[in-house]
Amino acid sequence: MPTIKNLWLILVVAFLCSAFVSAQAELPEDSGNALMRQCAAIDKDHAQRTSQEFEDTMVCLTYVSAFVQGMEYGVELAGTKVSGRPFCLPDRVEHGQTVRIVLKYIQDHPKESQKATPFLIVLALHKAYPCK
Numbered sequence: 001m002p003t004i005k006n007l008w009l010i011l012v013v014a015f016l017c018s019a020f021v022s023a024q025a026e027l028p029e030d031s032g033n034a035l036m037r038q039c040a041a042i043d044k045d046h047a048q049r050t051s052q053e054f055e056d057t058m059v060c061l062t063y064v065s066a067f068v069q070g071m072e073y074g075v076e077l078a079g080t081k082v083s084g085r086p087f088c089l090p091d092r093v094e095h096g097q098t099v100r101i102v103l104k105y106i107q108d109h110p111k112e113s114q115k116a117t118p119f120l121i122v123l124a125l126h127k128a129y130p131c132k
Contacts, residue, residue, distance in 0.1 A: 028063040032106035032113035032120045035060065039103055042096070064102055065095045067121055087125035088132070101128045 028038045039060035041053035049057065068089070075085050082088060089098070105124030106113050112120060 028059060029117045032115060032117055035063070035117045035120075036103060036106055036113070038063070039099060042099060042103070061095050061099055063117075064099045064121060067118055068098060068125070071122070082131045085131045086122045087129045089125070089129050098125070101125065
């Protein structure tokens with residue numbers, strides 16, 4: 001079981017890895033609602049996206065991917081055993097699939113959508129990919 005110190009280390013690494021993404025007024029990490037707006041065009045055909053929608057989609061994908069990678073690196077650095085990990089992604093999960101899992105979780109839990117995005121990402125991926 002991870003210690004509180006290890007969990008804090010994991011969260012700090014994850015936040016640092018995702019902090020570079022955007023300098024907009026509303027950031028994807030502000031809330032699930034903000035992430036939903038940032039990712040609104042993710043399923044649109046590439047040719048039909050405006051340049052702003054393309055940029056928003058890239059920020060969305062980068063934010064979620066960076067956060068997840070930060071969590072995984074933090075867990076490894078902390079030496080956390082599988083039983084203490086918040087989620088266990090399969091080897092070949094694509095970034096777009098991870099984002100869609102997070103967005104679906106937020107859509108399915110509207111009462112939680114105002115919570116901070118990192119918290120919601122962990123909940124969504126824990127539900128989709130629990131560790132055995």
